């Protein structure tokens with residue numbers, strides 16, 4: 735299938751828009767040990783045999799595209815097609831085996847999960863999460879009400895986070911993580927959790943980030959979320975770029991193969 739490198743539905747030509755992420759012929763290979771009997775000391779040839787059991791998974795096979803300022807790019811593809819690998823490579827968490835990624839500023843993956851502590855109340859966690867994002871205590875206090883309202887968990891904010899349902903936890907994390915303005919934001923399946931009302935609010939927040947001259951990548955299996963949020967869609971299958979373009983066209987082509 736033909737892959738175009740230009741973004742559709744843009745306010746100007748590609749030359750007028752600032753490129754923020756350039757991915758050039760990106761390859762990512764994972765070296766994995768296939769499960770097998772663990773080598774013991776008695777197993778003299780163990781090391782050699784173990785080496786033979788190493789497999790290489792070629793997760794991305796020459797992906798190239800350019801993301802521009804104000805782009806909101808949906809990333810779709812079947813399970814295991816390489817979407818998360820591409821996102822991790824863009825943030826620098828997964829090294830490129832070959833090819834290159836250039837970014838105008840450090841892309842951030844949406845999330846404050848690691849900073850939060852489950853036995854503490856939602857309230858304390860808002861403060862912790864805010865500090866982890868680089869806000870001062872005063873700045874967090876200023877935004878506190880907004881975060882709690884957005885998460886929609888006010889009646890539970892004094893309870894320990896471990897008593898929250900997974901949806902409530904996800905809403906709180908999303909509410910904290912998006913208070914910062916991100917220039918390049920990656921949202922990997924964060925919208926899959928939470929109910930319909932919250933999903934709509936999250937999508938609105940993503941649009942606001944984009945309108946603030948940000949660039950957003952949204953990985954999702956929900957074509958509705960992608961349609962509602964993105965001006966461009968990248969479809970990856972078996973580590974290859976199948977199509978890059980208008981959401982309706984790319985989603986239609988993807989759904990035809992399913």
Ligand SMILES: Nc1ncnc2c1ncn2[C@@H]1O[C@H](COP(=O)(O)OP(=O)(O)OP(=O)(O)O)[C@@H](O)[C@H]1O
Nearest residue numbers: 764766791793811812813814815816817818819820
């Ligand atoms: N840490 C890892 N070590 C080894 N192989 C990995 C690792 N992470 C991913 N893979 C492999 O790389 C390929 C792409 O995986 P990836 O998680 O990027 O897919 P995905 O499109 O995000 O899938 P999903 O929609 O299921 O989340 C898969 O074959 C997967 O098994």
